[in-house]
Structure formats: C-alpha cells, structure tokens
Amino acid sequence: QVQLVESGGGSVQAGGSLTLSCAASGSIFSNTAGAWYRQAPGKQRELVALVTSGGSTTYADSVKGRFAISRDIAKNTVYLLMNSLKPEDTAVYYCAVLGRPVSWGQGTQVTVSS
8 A cells, every 4th residue: 555645834924835746655646546534523524636647637616717727747755735725625635546556644634813
C-alpha cells in the first residue's frame, strides 16, 4: 500500500488561500488517479477534487472555480490549491490514491474563519 504524507493545512481568514501537498512513497500518480477528500465535523467524507492518470480533473460543485488540483509526477506529489476560502470549507482534508485498495493520508486540518 502506498504511504501518503500531507502538508499545508492551517488556519486562514475567509477569502484567503492555502495549498495542500500530498507526497507519495512511490511513483504512483502516473498510472493511478489521485484525489482530495474532506470531512467536516458531523458530516460524511466527500470528494473535493480528482485527477486521473491521464491528467483529467473533476471537482465538487462547491469548489469549482476556487480550487485546483494538480500533480508533479516526478516528485510523486499531488497538490490542492484553494482560493477564495469560505468558512464552510473548514474540514479535515485527506489525500487519496485511488488504487485497489485505496490508500489514504493521515489528514490535515483546514480552518477558515469569517
């Protein structure tokens, strides 16, 4: 199973930006989709953004136009650039490699204050 290490979470005011990083233990993103999920207190984990092995991207409606997922295959890293953050974006964000089985990172907290 792939080991994933996330970084870049923190606290920011509404309207601010953060970039999350997810470093994988091996060369995985060239042949497996990577994704970011989030889970707010009392809510189910939800897909935020996904990038396929071919480079196509998908976003949750709630983050379209504000968030961007990207990857650096040479660095085995997936990023999530988050702009125009809102208080409702507050959650623990998880990186995932969508193989069989799915590999998950440990999660990183993002807190957006109004």
